[in-house]
Amino acid sequence: MNSPMHKKMIEDKMISEQDFIKDPEIPGPTKEEIRCLVMCKSQVTQTDTVVDIGCGTGGLTSEFARRASKVYAVDKNPEAIKITQLNLEKFQLSDNVEVVEASAPQVLQDLPNFDILVVGGSSGKLHEIIREGYKKLNDKGRIIVTSILLETRVEAVKIFKELGLTPEVVEVAITRGRIMERGTMMKAQNPVTIISTPKI
Amino acid sequence: MNSPMHKKMIEDKMISEQDFIKDPEIPGPTKEEIRCLVMCKSQVTQTDTVVDIGCGTGGLTSEFARRASKVYAVDKNPEAIKITQLNLEKFQLSDNVEVVEASAPQVLQDLPNFDILVVGGSSGKLHEIIREGYKKLNDKGRIIVTSILLETRVEAVKIFKELGLTPEVVEVAITRGRIMERGTMMKAQNPVTIISTPKI
Amino acid sequence: MNSPMHKKMIEDKMISEQDFIKDPEIPGPTKEEIRCLVMCKSQVTQTDTVVDIGCGTGGLTSEFARRASKVYAVDKNPEAIKITQLNLEKFQLSDNVEVVEASAPQVLQDLPNFDILVVGGSSGKLHEIIREGYKKLNDKGRIIVTSILLETRVEAVKIFKELGLTPEVVEVAITRGRIMERGTMMKAQNPVTIISTPKI
Amino acid sequence: MNSPMHKKMIEDKMISEQDFIKDPEIPGPTKEEIRCLVMCKSQVTQTDTVVDIGCGTGGLTSEFARRASKVYAVDKNPEAIKITQLNLEKFQLSDNVEVVEASAPQVLQDLPNFDILVVGGSSGKLHEIIREGYKKLNDKGRIIVTSILLETRVEAVKIFKELGLTPEVVEVAITRGRIMERGTMMKAQNPVTIISTPKI
Numbered sequence: 001m002n003s004p005m006h007k008k009m010i011e012d013k014m015i016s017e018q019d020f021i022k023d024p025e026i027p028g029p030t031k032e033e034i035r036c037l038v039m040c041k042s043q044v045t046q047t048d049t050v051v052d053i054g055c056g057t058g059g060l061t062s063e064f065a066r067r068a069s070k071v072y073a074v075d076k077n078p079e080a081i082k083i084t085q086l087n088l089e090k091f092q093l094s095d096n097v098e099v100v101e102a103s104a105p106q107v108l109q110d111l112p113n114f115d116i117l118v119v120g121g122s123s124g125k126l127h128e129i130i131r132e133g134y135k136k137l138n139d140k141g142r143i144i145v146t147s148i149l150l151e152t153r154v155e156a157v158k159i160f161k162e163l164g165l166t167p168e169v170v171e172v173a174i175t176r177g178r179i180m181e182r183g184t185m186m187k188a189q190n191p192v193t194i195i196s197t198p199k200i
Numbered sequence: 201m202n203s204p205m206h207k208k209m210i211e212d213k214m215i216s217e218q219d220f221i222k223d224p225e226i227p228g229p230t231k232e233e234i235r236c237l238v239m240c241k242s243q244v245t246q247t248d249t250v251v252d253i254g255c256g257t258g259g260l261t262s263e264f265a266r267r268a269s270k271v272y273a274v275d276k277n278p279e280a281i282k283i284t285q286l287n288l289e290k291f292q293l294s295d296n297v298e299v300v301e302a303s304a305p306q307v308l309q310d311l312p313n314f315d316i317l318v319v320g321g322s323s324g325k326l327h328e329i330i331r332e333g334y335k336k337l338n339d340k341g342r343i344i345v346t347s348i349l350l351e352t353r354v355e356a357v358k359i360f361k362e363l364g365l366t367p368e369v370v371e372v373a374i375t376r377g378r379i380m381e382r383g384t385m386m387k388a389q390n391p392v393t394i395i396s397t398p399k400i
Numbered sequence: 401m402n403s404p405m406h407k408k409m410i411e412d413k414m415i416s417e418q419d420f421i422k423d424p425e426i427p428g429p430t431k432e433e434i435r436c437l438v439m440c441k442s443q444v445t446q447t448d449t450v451v452d453i454g455c456g457t458g459g460l461t462s463e464f465a466r467r468a469s470k471v472y473a474v475d476k477n478p479e480a481i482k483i484t485q486l487n488l489e490k491f492q493l494s495d496n497v498e499v500v501e502a503s504a505p506q507v508l509q510d511l512p513n514f515d516i517l518v519v520g521g522s523s524g525k526l527h528e529i530i531r532e533g534y535k536k537l538n539d540k541g542r543i544i545v546t547s548i549l550l551e552t553r554v555e556a557v558k559i560f561k562e563l564g565l566t567p568e569v570v571e572v573a574i575t576r577g578r579i580m581e582r583g584t585m586m587k588a589q590n591p592v593t594i595i596s597t598p599k600i
Numbered sequence: 601m602n603s604p605m606h607k608k609m610i611e612d613k614m615i616s617e618q619d620f621i622k623d624p625e626i627p628g629p630t631k632e633e634i635r636c637l638v639m640c641k642s643q644v645t646q647t648d649t650v651v652d653i654g655c656g657t658g659g660l661t662s663e664f665a666r667r668a669s670k671v672y673a674v675d676k677n678p679e680a681i682k683i684t685q686l687n688l689e690k691f692q693l694s695d696n697v698e699v700v701e702a703s704a705p706q707v708l709q710d711l712p713n714f715d716i717l718v719v720g721g722s723s724g725k726l727h728e729i730i731r732e733g734y735k736k737l738n739d740k741g742r743i744i745v746t747s748i749l750l751e752t753r754v755e756a757v758k759i760f761k762e763l764g765l766t767p768e769v770v771e772v773a774i775t776r777g778r779i780m781e782r783g784t785m786m787k788a789q790n791p792v793t794i795i796s797t798p799k800i
Contacts, residue, residue, distance in 0.1 A: 013243040033237055033370065040236035043213040124782065149783035150569070154554045157377070157384050169377025169384055169550070170233065173573065173773065175791055177357070177369025177393075182724065183749035184357050184369055188788035191775055324582065349583035350769070354754045369750070373573065373773065375591055382524065383549035388588035391575055413643040433770065436640035437633055443613040557777070557784050569777025569784055570633065577757070577769025577793075584757050584769055 020057055021086045026079055029059030029087075030120070033174045034146065034192045041168070041196040042116050042144050044068050049114040049138075053104045053129055054121020058084030060146075064118070065093040072111055076103045076123065105132035112136075117143045126152060130159045140199040147193045156195040165197045215262055221286045222257060226279055229259030229287075230320070233374045234346065234392045241368070241396040242316050242344050244268050249314040249338075253304045253329055254321020258284030260346075264318070265293040272311055276303045276323065305332035312336075317343045326352060330359045340399040347393045356395040365397045415462055421490060422457060423483045429459030430520070433574045434546065434592045441568070441596040442516050442544050444468050449514040449538075453504045453529055454521020458484030460546075464518070465493040472511055476503045476523065505532035512536075517543045526552060530559045540599040547593045556595040565597045615662055621686045622657060626679055629659030629687075630720070633774045634746065634792045641768070641796040642716050642744050644668050649714040649738075653704045653729055654721025658684030660746075664718070665693040672711055676703045676723065705732035712736075717743045726752060730759045740799040747793045756795040765797045 014036050020029040030038070038060060044050065048068040055061045055073035061084055064071045073084050081101045088094045100107060104119075105128040117133040119126065122145075130143060137143070145156040153169065160167040173191040177184040214236050220229040230238070238260060244250065248268040255261045255273035261284055264271045273284050281301045288294040300307060304319075305328040317333040319326065322345075330343060337343070345356040353369065360367040373391040377384040414436050420429040430438070438460060444450065448468040455461045455473035461484055464471045473484050481501045488494040500507060504519075505528040517533040519526065522545075530543060537543070545556040553569065560567040573591040577584040614636050620629040630638070638660060644650065648668040655661045655673035661684055664671045673684050681701045688694045700707060704719075705728040717733040719726065722745075730743060737743070745756040753769065760767040773791040777784040 014240050032240070033372070036237055036240035037233055040214050040232070149785055150550075150554050150557065150777060151783040153377075154384070154550050157379065157550065161379070166379055169379070171375040171377070171386065172233070173373040173375070173775075173788065175371040175373070175773075177353075177371070177750060179357065179361070179366055179369070183751040184354070185749055186371065186791055188773065188775075188790045190788045191786055349585055350577060350750075350754050350757065351583040354750050357750065373575075373588065375573075375588075377550060383551040385549055386591055388573065388575075388590045390588045391586055414640050432640070433637055433772070437636055440614050440632070440636035553777075554784070557779065561779070566779055569779070571775040571777070571786065572633070573773040573775070575771040575773070577753075577771070579757065579761070579766055579769070584754070586771065 015062055015091060020059065021083060021090060022057060023079060023083045026057050026077070026083055027121070028057030030146070031174065031189055031192075034172060034194070035059055035063045037170070037172060037194060038118065038144060038146060039063055039067065041170070041194055042118065042142055043199070044116060048116055049112065050116040050118065051108070051111060051114045051133070053117070053119045055084045055099070056080050056120060058087040060118055060120060061097060062087055062091055062093055064116075065097045068116070069096065071097045072100055072114070073097055074100045074102055074104060074107050075121070076101065105129045108132045108136055113138050115141050117141070119143070119145045122152070126155050127159055130156070130163070134163055134200075137200055142199055143197045145195040147195065148190060153193045153195060160195070160197060165200065167195050167197050170194045215291060219290075220257055220259065221283060221290060223279060223283045226257050226277070226283050227321070228257030230256075230346070231374065231389055231392075234372060234394070235259055235263050237370070237372060237394060238318065238344060238346060239263055239267065241370070241394055242318065242342055243399070244316060248316055249312065250316040250318065251308070251311060251314045251333070253317070253319045254323075255284045255299070256280050256320060258287040260318055260320060261297060262287055262291055262293055264316075265297045268316070269296065271297045272314070273297055273299045274302055274304060274307050275321070276301065305329045308332045308336055313338050315341050317341070319343070319345045322352065326355050327359055330356070330363070334363055334400075337400055342397050342399055344394065344396040347395065348390060353393045353395060360395070360397060365400065367395050367397050370394045415459075415491060419490075420457055420459065421483060421486045423479055426457050426477065426480045426483050427521070428457030430546070431574065431589055431592070434572060434594070435459055435463045437570070437572060437594060438518065438544060438546060439463055439467065441570070441594055442518065442542055443599070444516060448516055449512065450516040450518065451508070451511060451514045451533070453517070453519045455484050455499075456480050456520060458487040460518055460520060461497060462487055462491055462493055464516075465497045468516070469496065471497045472500055472514070473497055474500045474502055474504060474507050475521070476501065505529045508532045508536055513538050515541050517541070519543070519545045522552065526555050527559055530556070530563070534563055534600075537600055542599055543597045545595040547595065548590060553593045553595060560595070560597060565600065567595050567597050570594045615659075615691060620657055620659065621683060621690060623679060623683045626657050626677065626683050627721070628657030630746070631774065631789055631792075634772060634794070635659055635663050637770070637772060637794060638718065638744060638746060639663055639667065641770070641794055642718065642742055643799070644716060648716055649712065650716040650718065651708070651711060651714045651733070653717070653719045655684045655699070656680050656720060658687040660718055660720060661697060662687055662691055662693055664716075665697045668716070669696065671697045672700055672714070673697055674700045674702055674704060674707050675721070676701065705729045708732045708736055713738050715741050717741070719743070719745045722752065726755050727759055730756070730763070734763055734800075737800055742799055743797045745795040747795065748790060753793045753795060760795070760797060765800065767795050767797050770794045
């Protein structure tokens, strides 16, 4: 994982969903296509520090770990913390990740400044998380919210507007074909909305 | 564009749609989110040789140029060839791209072996293109078809099955929010289906 | 249009989009599939009185006119009023429709009680329109909101919850195939969300 | 169920999914929104005779029974026949439905001419079913295919084109909001494509 070349070689493939250790109580891992799009929207580079709020199973954390300089994976649920750690170990991605069992937005005060804030779970505190996170963003930082609730999308757009930012809103509906004897059955995934800021 | 670090720094952001030079007669550029997902599905690395059949405006060609070792961009339409070249020049990505005005599948015989075959336009010759392309694939090569026609999806699945491959089929429906005074209006993009093989 | 039989015979087909007189400044007509689903969700019957707030081009008004006892079509835009009237005349559906140029929610006070309230345009007054409309609903009445804005969906759900109602939320994404020489091109329509109450 | 008025009063509401008796081995019932759209696309009227091939749980059969003169519900699976019968009895819709355990297209020869042919399951015989059904269509008859497989859509379009018909192709993706304490979670249904002919 040390040379850029090696890092490059692994990074264009997303980790397969079936390779993640899962816990029925913990949401995730974020589906492959959503992880792929979050990486593109985040414009992550090797020098970035990333904070992932609501890391769940560790899907996004694992992908950022392969692309960024440092990742702080935060969840208030100790089970989520445990399974994120297990996945990072499985994929040998623990080196540049700090897993933090804590509540947001409070935890943000204890973290160094960062380049990318990703919010996948906000427990009703989206407003506070984005406001506090915004203060700790480095120059050219970005904030990305992923949302499966109608309300979160609207709240995210509203907060970004209040901060004077024009977010990009992209709803992603992925339907996968299951190849069967009698044909290709289309199975819908639940839509995810990605709300992201331009470089701030 | 020489050091891996520099290449890395630009590669996680997709080129903006509005930055492409366009021609009303030529399809594309492939939308940002689709380009992002094609990059992930193709698992492109810095050592790969890519052939892009039906390069159109040069959207996918430009992205591959930033990630692969060598790209052959093929289109039978001289206007598509011209606009792809203009875009590569604009983005300073001409160095590792050869733009070829030719018809597929014939052109495949004149090209060296490759790692990734992308088919965005097949002019009714999908069967022949995949069969011929398959012969020229390097070990661990991949084939990706992007489709906006109902028929192409089914044809691609059928051909891959005949070749003994189990393709992955992913239909992508992206809806973008347009931030307006009175709210966020959701505007649908036409769905694109990405059919891709595992490493062969 | 008098006998139930005759009424029945026309009612299962939606009016074709191309048959509506249109005005580039006025939204609508609501797409055929959305009109069809709004009719189902509204559970409209021949004895119902319907109020359509924000009637626009008159798409939903025309369909309700064919199924309900009486329709009040309201819009604050005189151009919308004019084009709705033209369409009702074209389809010979003027008999049981009163077209009202007025602003909601004020207009609701001047209308008799009704069975179905449809809100397609609320000009930022959704809260007031639903609250006022709710007071004038007959027993077993229903409220239906159609929304193309992220914010309206959430607002509608919120208001219904405040009223102690559990709304049904259905997002509808229709993609139409355009039959062409080279295949069937899939063209996405913008998604519409239908938020409807059970019988109150 | 005798007077048009009564029929009218029930017909604008779709039967609720949870009201159907189900069998885990038998597909269906067709989701409410799809049933609603199939009714609209079929332009069913009270004088129509309908043949429903692959009736499964009886969802479409039940809706047609409420709107048409006569329905023949066909399935080759005896369990599907049984559960369709149970549902028709539950909804008191048996009077104008004949449930037929048989294989298509053979069964079509034994049926009288009809106005609407609906094909929800074709067991690989779509071509033969449509060709045979086409011969038995009354003047102004219609054929509707509902499809969850990529291949069926394309096959249906192809057959209709061969018969000189220009089908309408509509892919329907419904996402339902589940109202929860913490917000409205969007749950996607698998997309269904409805391919329908104009009046022939």
